[in-house]
Amino acid sequence: MIPLSIPNISGNEWLYVKDCLDTGWISSVGSYVNSFEEKIAEFTGAKYAVAAMNGTAALHLSMQLAGVKRDDYVIVPDITFIASCNAVSYLGAEPLLIDVDKYTWQMDLDLLESFLEENTSLVASNSDEGIEIVRSHLKTNGKCIGAILPVHVLGNMVDMDRLTAICTKYHIPVVEDSTEALGSTFKGKHAGTFGIFGTSSFNGNKIISTGGGGMIFTNDENLAKKAKHLTTQAKTDPFEYDHDEIGYNYRLVNILAAVGVAQMEQLPGFLKRKKEIDTFYRQSLESESLRFQQVGKHVEPNNWLHTMWVKEQRPMIEHLLKNGVQCRPFWVPMHQLQMFKDCQFITENQISHQVYQHCISIPSSTNLTDVQVEEVVRVVRGFSS
Ligand SMILES: Cc1ncc(COP(=O)(O)O)c(C=O)c1O
Known part of the structure; x- marks a missing residue:
């Protein structure tokens, strides 16, 4: 995996x-x-x-x-x-x-x-x-x-x-x-x-x-x-x-x-590697039905955890896991958790629920080899609904 x-x-x-x-x-x-x-x-x-x-x-x-x-x-x-x-x-x-x-x-x-x-x-x-x-x-x-x-x-x-x-x-x-x-x-x-x-x-x-x-x-x-x-x-x-x-x-x-x-001592190298992986994922995978997190203007992110928004999240997760690619869905929105369900939640379009339903985090470790990153891309591309 x-x-x-x-x-x-x-x-x-x-x-x-x-x-x-x-x-x-x-x-x-x-x-x-x-x-x-x-x-x-x-x-x-x-x-x-x-x-x-x-x-x-x-x-x-x-x-x-x-x-x-x-x-x-x-x-x-x-x-x-x-x-x-x-x-x-x-x-x-x-x-x-x-x-x-x-x-x-x-x-x-x-x-x-x-x-x-x-x-x-x-x-x-x-x-x-x-x-x-x-x-x-x-x-x-x-x-x-x-x-x-x-x-x-x-x-x-x-x-x-x-x-x-x-x-x-x-x-x-x-x-x-x-x-x-x-x-x-x-x-x-x-x-x-x-x-x-x-x-x-x-x-x-x-x-x-x-x-x-x-x-x-x-x-x-x-x-x-x-x-x-x-x-x-x-x-x-x-x-x-x-x-x-x-x-x-x-x-x-x-x-x-x-x-x-x-x-x-290694952080500058880790940041560089995260950016390389991020660029590769975006260039190889972005399409009409798959997008990554939009980076804010003036922001230089550390690209910590590469996460994609897909149409069919759960079938994609199943496909990735079956093919040796570890992945996770995004966090359950706070207002949906038992402890915080009575908290005030300010929303117009329930975006957090959509983020939860569509996002998947994919391999992001700084010690991934190029071969592993290419394999992730190959498996994601191989998904068909
Ligand atoms: C957004 C966020 N807040 C807080 C924490 C808590 O950090 P820790 O696990 O070191 O307690 C984490 C990480 O786990 C996090 O991702």
Whole structure:
């Protein structure tokens, strides 16, 4: 079976992991964690990067530090991986779901803007520190929109200038779910560096992997310090077991960060290979009945997971699997899941359902050989209904 999206372990991973094992520095303290943070901050241009044990933890903490409170809404696109909405729920907040664009499969900014225009008003209140905070509140029930979570689905991005302008106008803090978009840029600026916070995931299927791992990006020194504090049980003293708030055991361990450092060394090569595969798939397969994700203007995507929109999704999936090509349908839209079915879902044409019914992800690993990529194309072309 030609795999869908697997790690590419072909650099210094063994060497750096051996170093951890030889020296005993395998746990949550060690030089590889710092070095991984530095490398990724340098690569993305984020002022600060704080390592976390996975992308979900990074999202949870980022939203907490962005000020999301119990009973707030957090705006999320209806097409995303479940972790985005789960992280919102951990804070006692509720996802407010916005339908996606039919071609880019990202949050539909027209829908977002008209929803905010018609349904919200600005309200000022004082924070715990006595600072005045203005936020959008829903006219119907007075609840606050605590944050928006643009998800850079498959490494693509929305028009970040427009999103930023909307969120500034409506006083909505932006936390980017850039977990899939390491290496993607809009007008040359990296995904994850537009909002108060951005995030990364390094799970097994991402463009670089540490097995499991995540990162929080921010340009605010104070917030970066708080993020690190909260990932390490909010301890205030290296000797005494003294803690000043409820923290988490969310820090990435050194042995996994060692893998991350080795992966970062290879990231430019991985990005190049993803682009080659993307170009080949598009040139070989695009037709009237098959199209790939439309890339937004000014976006240079990382081409993380090649995904095609076909007419007959389930028969095509069956055909691919029968012929040795691993593939997956797209995520079930959030509003269709048991836990989120009562959430507000803002839609005009139920696009997320169509995306779910028509899209298929096909092999995208950076270590695919040319022969394997050609085989995927041959099998897809061989489909007849
Ligand atoms: C869109 C999105 N959000 C969040 C996550 C969560 O990341 P992790 O699996 O590292 O917790 C992932 C990846 O799995 C993802 O694809």
